[in-house]
Amino acid sequence: MDRAMKLPQRVASMPFRFHGGIAALVALLVFNAFFTPNFLQLQTLFVNISQVATIAIVAMGMTLVIATGGIDLSVGAVMALAGALAPLIFLSDLGSTNPMLGVTLAIVLPLFIAGLCGVFNGVMVAVLNVQPIVATLILFISGRGIAQVLTNGNLQTFSNPSFSYLGTGKVLGLPFQGWLALAIACVLFWVITRTTWGRYLLAIGGNERAAYLSGGPVRRVKIGAYVICAVLAGLAGLIVVAINSASDAARNGNLMELDAIAAAVVGGALLQGGRAPIFGAILGAVIIQLVKYSLLANGVEDEVALIAKAVIIILAVWVQQFRRA
């Protein structure tokens, strides 16, 4: 068999069927290059990358959950929770006397707690058969509350350069979190295309009964998707805190679930499941960020950007319906 011959066919069936999205991206870039002042400057790139990275990281997790036919409303709350925990840890006595350990724990422990939130969501959905939107509503409501209880609702400011590297560091001149998002995307892409877990994930979204009857570990895979989604949300929460050198449990990750769902859908995720376009999620996040940026940079108010986002979501899903029909 000549593998080179088959490559185009394989590409055609790979999980990045978002040519419409790429067209939109190109259009946005061209538009900005002509109309937005100072668009083609490095500074603009930095700003956009650091903004888009958190959305993209959460959107990738959301894509996995959506691939199972589910949804996770709790990502914003989990961001707040993880973001609230980190300063508490490295500002604690242990953290201040032992900075290295403090920062390590301040990253590992919040991610672990976020993972527990994911286990909670996953068990509710996969074991107790609660609809995903309701199951994740619980943590949506109480997760941020827990974060605020932990911090007494105070804004925690800090100065901790090693922790802040998460949000302000640069690698090869580009923001660290951009590289991080890219690395996560590559890992997840590999997981989805190359591992049994990824194959089962898509199979469950495509036909859960068939996957079960073929021996697929349906519960385990579904719980796993929620856990990964929650851990990524926790990571995004840490990055936001690191960018601001401050943790505000009331605002960290607020409305992030909407951005993440929008990015996943624009990137080509199907709400009924069965598709996990990881790079699509990044593309979706970039498009949403660029639309927001283009409007802002051209003097259109922030608020109008929300309306634009709404139109983009509707268009993306509408086009999806067409493609399936």
Next chain:
Amino acid sequence: MLDETAFDLRKYLRRNSASVTVWIALLALILFGLMRYDNFGSAYNFSSFLNYNAMFIAIALGMCFVIMTGGIDLSVGSVAAFTSVVAAYLSPYGIQVALPGAVLAGVGFGAINAFCIIILRIPPFIATLATMLAAKGGALVISGAQTISVDWGSNFTKLGMGQAFGLFPWAIVIVAGLTLALWLVLERTTIGRTVLAIGGSEDASNLMGLKVNRAKAFVYLLSGGCAGLAGVFLASGFGAGQPLEGIGWELSAIASVVVGGTLLTGGMGSIPATVAGALLLGLVFNVLNFENGQGTISFSAYWQMVIRGGFLFAVILLQSRVIARQQKVLG
């Protein structure tokens, strides 16, 4: 004939086990409050509690109809924020203009939802999510991201602050009327029964020749209108149109509906129990406030979110058991 139409308590309890639970919980919490706090039963606490919760009840009522068809409306909170601004702008013309104007604005958003869901065939979750963003953006645009003070000279603030017949706040009277009307619509009109049939099985409803699309359009328009009404309450109760309000209201409304025993899959639901659910969720706050006031505990406002989430968790666990039992019955 009498044997069936006569009220049979045991039959009623068996059929409405989910909504009976919420009534018992509500009564228990009220009793608890009455026994524990001096001013809990005061007319002031009573009426201010109801007045504050009127807007949440209105939204929950609309949401209940949407959920009974098996749909969802995430846009209600933002729509209420939008219409509060509309109401504030219209307040100089008096309540007779501001109220219908704001409600119509809400119905307009409902129409957008209905169009996206029925004509464009976009899943309700996504369609209403988009409308939520659009309404939020719209509210900020028309208000310039400022709270818009109402005209205190007109009769507008009477709605949220004045008393009807010197007894009850107007908002309570209106919501009570709305509850009764919607109860009647659900139980005694063709469109109400169609709503329930759609949630039970949309395919079967179509094959039975029911007007499915009309009923679906109705629920989204209704939900938009209810959100519009909530916006009027918001503006007149707080004296300003508040474009930044309404965040998370849709989820509170969903929680009220779920607590009231309505299945999220649709096909079953109760209007009074939804009101009870909304009151119960509000009362949890009220009791916590009293508890704080007594100084026995010092629950911050943040604890309330946690407790509310935990409460929802308990209800969902209960409901998932009820659903499992029903599915057993239905084979």
Next chain:
Amino acid sequence: MNALVSMSGIEKSFAGVPALSQANLEIAPGEVHALIGQNGAGKSTMIKVLTGVYDRDAGDVHLAGVPSRISTPREAQESGIATIYQELNLVPLRSVTENIIMGYEPKRLGFLVDWREGNRRAREVLTRFGIDIDVTEPLGNFSTAIQQLVAIARAVSLDAKLVIMDEPTSSLDASEVEVLFGVVRELKKQGVSVLYVSHFLDELFQICDRVTTMRDGRTVSTRNVQDTTKLEMIADMLGRNKDEIAADGLTDFAGAKAKKGDIVLRADSVSTGPRLTHFDLTLHRGEIVGLGGLLGSGRTEAARALFGVDGKRSGAIELHGVVGQPSGPGDAIVNGVGFLTEDRKAEGIIPDMSVRENMTLALLPKLASRGQIDFAREREIVQAFIDDLGIKAAHMDQPIRELSGGNQQKVLLARWLATQPDILILDEPTRGVDVGAKREIQSFIRSYVEKGFGVVLISSEFEELVEGADRIVVMHEGRSVKELTNPGVTENILVRALAHHEEGTGSWTAQ
């Protein structure tokens, strides 16, 4: 004769495969007319053409002498044709009354539903059928039988002239069947025609006037029930000579071809619920054991029990000499069991995934080391099966939904063959595939068994069982009742074995 419904020369094909050719059907007013035939004979297609679900390619349909204009189910309803499907088109969560009057509620003041009147009407129409239930109860609280009767009541209250019943008794017990028959007779008395589709031939003698038999998309015969016999109907359905069947002619083309090996599977009085109450089975290596029986006899339930999908309530299952039921499909696969499900669409294919991904789904754990899929090996295996089974696909990465039914079925068969199960359970492996693919699939099964594996074959087609199976376990109402051993089993013997047990519940008298 002035027929209520007259269909003649109906032609209908799907994607070039003819489902109906020159099919005819005539129903007289006030007649109970039976429509019989094997699976795939074209009965449901015929009904769907009549009720406007499908458009016909050619032929005439007349309703009471007038050319029919029905093109949607709704129009069929309005023309007085009501269909009671196996999956009932009712809303179980709503009350009995609502399900009967929905869309036609009696009103007060022009807009308020008058429940008192509605309940009265619902009760009245049900009483006519001799049913006395609380009409305010949710429909889902009642048995399937009552739900079916409510569906009929709705049809009658909408002034239906023809009620079509599709396998109405397949999920009813004996006493419920009696109630249903009462309703059918009542309908007849009121001048309503009934088109009665059933696999249970004995029933026809109790309630039907005429019977039309279909085979391979054609109408074979229309007979007066009084003047015919069960053997004659079976002969028509199978396209065989009735004397031959009656004579128990030993055509002797079947027979054990493979050497029996050790016992790999034993089931001892297994029960999982009301639909599988007592199931015995022994399977050796190198042997095909067929499960024969009518719809609802518990064949699929038996397979689900062996595969660990339905937990057993009593009895024992023994795999490779070790007692214990698999805890679920995953466990069953590890223990060398495979299960090709009956419903290809709902339980088999994952439509958006490729041929390759669909084929290796059950094999995944073995294809991977530390969770990572060995792609080279995967493609190698898939290519081998595509070549061996002659699967027609543009390439192995083509989405499976684009394949024909026969090729989809081959992919699913390959999914299980690839895991090399010691025990392969096949539930209707050749249903809905064309003749060519059917023969191929049958020969793959045979050659698999010859390698020393065991197969449990479930089929509604007697021919397939008789020719394919070394032994046939006959099932009836959730029990395994008889075992026939090849060589020597013929379709006629199998039919007799089934009919013998039908006698117990039906009122058919042997000649």
